[in-house]
Amino acid sequence: MMTYPSRNMILAVLAFGFFGCVTVAIWETQRAHERDIMIRHGESSGEQLRIRMEGLMTARMASLNVVADRWVERKPYDFGESRFYGFAQSLFRNYRGFAAVEWVEPDGFVPWVFPADSVVHHRGENIALVANSLCQAALKRARESLSEAVTPSAEHQGGLMGFHVLVPVVVEGKLQGFLDGLFLVKELMDLSMPPAILEDFSIRLHEDNRLIYSNNPPGGDHQEASGLRTQKHVLFGDRVWLLLLEPSADYYARVSGRHLDVLVFGLTFSVVLSILLFSLLKRIDMVRESRDQALREISQRERVEMALRDNEKKLESLLSELAAKNLEMESFVYTVSHDLKTPIVTIEGFIGALREDFADRLPQTGEQYLQYMSDAARKMEVLISDLLNLSRIGRVTETKE
Structure with missing residues (x-):
């Protein structure tokens, strides 16, 4: 004999369905609100990081230009090794972020590097010959225009991604050489990035469709956070970097x-x-x-x-x-x-x-x-x-x- 549910059971099930629907609606609203919070946090953090990175690189490039101008202020002109080390030491003492400072001859040869124990340098090498074609093109552009040039990021010793900022030193229209500031992308990111952003976001930096920095190990992405990605363009010199921020797994879970x-x-x-x-x-x-x-x-x-x-x-x-x-x-x-x-x-x-x-x-x-x-x-x-x-x-x- 078929038995039918009682009226009380039907009412209880209907009540559960009603309150369950209300709960799901509140949950969806809360979820949308939290996604909006993460998106706005990503936008503000990305903008903050972009401004800090652009400000940092603009300041470092300006410091190289200041040193280049001061070098030619005093006569007789001295382009010797001690003079170079004095300026390079001043840069390291007053401005963080330099991995090394090199003196590059007009033909591309590198005779001096500061600090001497730097793990990234081209001392004794000719960057016009040993560097990749993009770096060679940047050196050629700086030599011809007598203006600063930024090389694309490339892998240096130890597998570290870095780039050069070449500032020409010109006396009476004649190129004497280049002040070459070497920067490691990771060190620049560490200087620019507040700890809160580092904890809350998975950050990637792309240049010309190449990944040059990531604070997230391979396979550490959070699939659901991919829809909350924030994109910012970092501009300095003639370079354009694409900055991508996604909520980290811990921040998303939190x-x-x-x-x-x-x-x-x-x-x-x-x-x-x-x-x-x-x-x-x-x-x-x-x-x-x-x-x-x-x-x-x-x-x-x-x-x-x-x-x-x-x-x-x-x-x-x-x-x-x-x-x-x-x-x-x-x-x-x-x-x-x-x-x-x-x-x-x-x-x-x-x-x-x-x-x-x-x-x-x-x-x-x-x-x-x-x-x-x-x-x-x-x-x-x-x-x-x-x-x-x-x-x-x-x-x-x-x-x-």
Whole structure:
């Protein structure tokens, strides 16, 4: 036999569905709000990082230009090694971010490098010959235009990505050489990046569709955070870098964990509320059933009481009728007893007269007959007395009561 769910169960399920839908709607709103927070945080962090990077590189390029201008201010001109080391040491002391400073001859040969123990340098090499074609093109452009040039980023010793800023040193229109500032992309990013941005975002830096920096190991991307990517273009010199920021897995989990808490709490609340509603409806049904049962019992009791009252009325009527019958019977018995007693008294009187008047003439048999008649009369008298006593029983009982 097919069983159908109860009304209370259906209402509880409907309540769970309603509150579940409300919970999902709130969860979606919270999720959208959190995505908006992450997007706005990414935009502000990307803009902050772009400004810091551009400001840092602009300041470092300006410092190289200042040194180049100061180099040719004093005469006689001195382009010796000690003069170079003095300027290079001043740059390192006052400006962070330099990996090395080189002196590049007009033909591209590098005789001096500061600091001497730098892991990235081209000392004793000709960058016009050993560098890649893009660096060679930048050197050629700086030589021809007598203006600063920035080389594309390339891999240096130790697998570090870096680039050169070539600032020409010109005296009376003649190129004396280049101040070459070597910068490592990672060091520049570490200087530009606040710790909060480093913790909250996976950062990539691209140049000419090449990845030159990433703070996230391969495979460490968060798939859901890819839709929250922020793009910024970093401009300095003639270079354009593409800066990409995506929420890190930890930051995404930290922020998105809030809407998961809302979802879990909402669904738990919906389940608890549905159970409470089911229990309440069940209790209401029990109370209603108890009330109906009590009403049925009261109705049944009223019917019983009504039947008892009817029976009492019938009993009173029967008792009244019985009392009337008893009264009639008592009157009848009393009358009959008195009427019957009179002949008995007469018979006993004549028996006594016969014995007194004819005692000497009565034979023995006659005396026996008279004795039989006398006994029968006394027996009849006893019966009449008993009948009278029986008729008086009702009156005696009523008097005692």
